[in-house]
Amino acid sequence: MADRWTPQSWQAYPAQQQPDWPDTAALDVVLKKVSEQPSLVFAGESRALQSALGHVAEGRAFLLQAGDCAESFDEFSAVNIREKLRVILQMAVVLTYSMGVPVVKVGRMAGQFAKPRSSGTEKIGDVELPSFRGHIVNDPAFTADARVPNPDRLMQAYEQSASTLNLLRAFTKGGFADLNRVSAWTQEYAKSSPEGQRYVALSNEIERALAFMSACGVDTENYSALHEVDVYTSHEALILGYEEALTRLDSLTGQWYDASAHMLWIGERTRQLDGAHIEFLRGVANPVGCKVGATTSPEWVVELCEKMNPSRIPGRLTLISRMGADKIEDGLRPLLRAVKQAGHPVVWACDPMHGNTITAPNGRKTRQFEDIVGEIAGFVRAHKAEGTWPGGIHVELTGDNVTECTGGTDDLTNDDLDYRYQTVCDPRLNGRQGVDLAFRVAELIRNHG
Ligand code: PEP
Ligand code: CO
Numbered sequence: 001m002a003d004r005w006t007p008q009s010w011q012a013y014p015a016q017q018q019p020d021w022p023d024t025a026a027l028d029v030v031l032k033k034v035s036e037q038p039s040l041v042f043a044g045e046s047r048a049l050q051s052a053l054g055h056v057a058e059g060r061a062f063l064l065q066a067g068d069c070a071e072s073f074d075e076f077s078a079v080n081i082r083e084k085l086r087v088i089l090q091m092a093v094v095l096t097y098s099m100g101v102p103v104v105k106v107g108r109m110a111g112q113f114a115k116p117r118s119s120g121t122e123k124i125g126d127v128e129l130p131s132f133r134g135h136i137v138n139d140p141a142f143t144a145d146a147r148v149p150n151p152d153r154l155m156q157a158y159e160q161s162a163s164t165l166n167l168l169r170a171f172t173k174g175g176f177a178d179l180n181r182v183s184a185w186t187q188e189y190a191k192s193s194p195e196g197q198r199y200v201a202l203s204n205e206i207e208r209a210l211a212f213m214s215a216c217g218v219d220t221e222n223y224s225a226l227h228e229v230d231v232y233t234s235h236e237a238l239i240l241g242y243e244e245a246l247t248r249l250d251s252l253t254g255q256w257y258d259a260s261a262h263m264l265w266i267g268e269r270t271r272q273l274d275g276a277h278i279e280f281l282r283g284v285a286n287p288v289g290c291k292v293g294a295t296t297s298p299e300w301v302v303e304l305c306e307k308m309n310p311s312r313i314p315g316r317l318t319l320i321s322r323m324g325a326d327k328i329e330d331g332l333r334p335l336l337r338a339v340k341q342a343g344h345p346v347v348w349a350c351d352p353m354h355g356n357t358i359t360a361p362n363g364r365k366t367r368q369f370e371d372i373v374g375e376i377a378g379f380v381r382a383h384k385a386e387g388t389w390p391g392g393i394h395v396e397l398t399g400d401n402v403t404e405c406t407g408g409t410d411d412l413t414n415d416d417l418d419y420r421y422q423t424v425c426d427p428r429l430n431g432r433q434g435v436d437l438a439f440r441v442a443e444l445i446r447n448h449g
Helices: 024-035 043-057 078-099 152-173 194-215 240-245 276-283 298-308 328-342 369-386 414-418 431-446
Strands: 062-067 103-108 121-124 127-130 231-236 247-249 256-258 263-266 288-292 317-321 347-350 392-396
Touching: 024 152, 024 240, 043 062, 043 103, 043 347, 062 078, 062 347, 078 103, 078 152, 078 194, 078 231, 078 431, 152 231, 152 240, 194 431, 240 247, 240 276, 263 276, 263 317, 276 298, 288 298, 298 317, 298 328, 317 328, 328 369, 347 369, 369 431, 392 431
Parallel strands: 062 103, 062 392, 103 231, 231 263, 263 288, 288 317, 317 347, 347 392
Antiparallel strands: 121 127, 247 256
16 A cells, blocks of 8 residues: 555545446536535544543543434434434443443434445345435435435535534533433433433432532532533545545644544445555544454454554544454454554444344344343453453444334334334434443443453
């Protein structure tokens, strides 16, 4: 790989999973327009995230990366964003309080639109059409027209990302995220469940702790960390033309930043060492992630670390394992050992979703809550055995009361899946299952010792 990197240098490398845009002139017009738009995030914010992730790499903090599998143009609303944020904040409070370490919060939000597919086409009966690749590319309806990649969608994705970020900034800095409101985040539905009651008990303890602090004379009113939170954004950097159009030179440091999100990651299907996605992300200064599936070798992981983080900056690289509950412990251990031996300061995060997708008898794609917990348990055991820090989790969830994953507090069954199955792509945890998972994860990490 040539050393010289530019925002365009990826174009000389093979790029997997790119849409087959029918009209490249129209695509170029839209990309030019995107490149003229203001940055969605600022380089300084990405640097702050990288520094927070540096603490995770050193075992002093925990990463919670969570949000939609695929954001939707159709289900875009303030309520939807608020509810997703609420679950992330609730999970973070549970993890922080139970584990006693800061939780770095990163949403799969404000840009998580593009989807890699295992097959380029989808066949129903005798009809074969291009696959749905996320709302940034085409529409999921099974008609030839709907599936044509439409570059105008790139602009719509940019605009929806901007509005989502605007609301996220308002919610996280404008009072909604105030720690005094931890109990207000609990909706009626959560109070009625065992996990909901556990959450209420925890929020009561936090309220007492805050009252104690102010009774001792601590100025809690003016201490901003109690009233505001940092929630960063991230998505899979899949459509490289779009990412390139939002890549800007930071005048302060002279480095290039992909200003479409604070953190970008490379998916399981696009992580070829000599491919365009790795070429693109190696040159931007944002913190970056890479999925690590069951087929990866220790040599591959070390080479990836060398390529993505030659200066060995803690927090620059997050490795997100996704192997499946039954493979993780044995599959991960040699990788942990190799990266440790090579002296690379990575964040290890566990994606317990993508290796545990199954098809229910009614044809719905689903995931079982106990498999999700099981993969995290195996992840924690592997770290314990290798003396490394199980740095975080990467999950797909929504604040809505969907029925897409089975099990959890409400013990959802395969029969419940038809009830509220709303995802545009993979099955997500609902709000209750998210909080439930946070309690289970906190217990697993606490026992990590
Ligand atoms: C995803 O995170 O939605 C995804 C497609 O994951 P992976 O690349 O690990 O399959
Ligand atoms: Co997914």
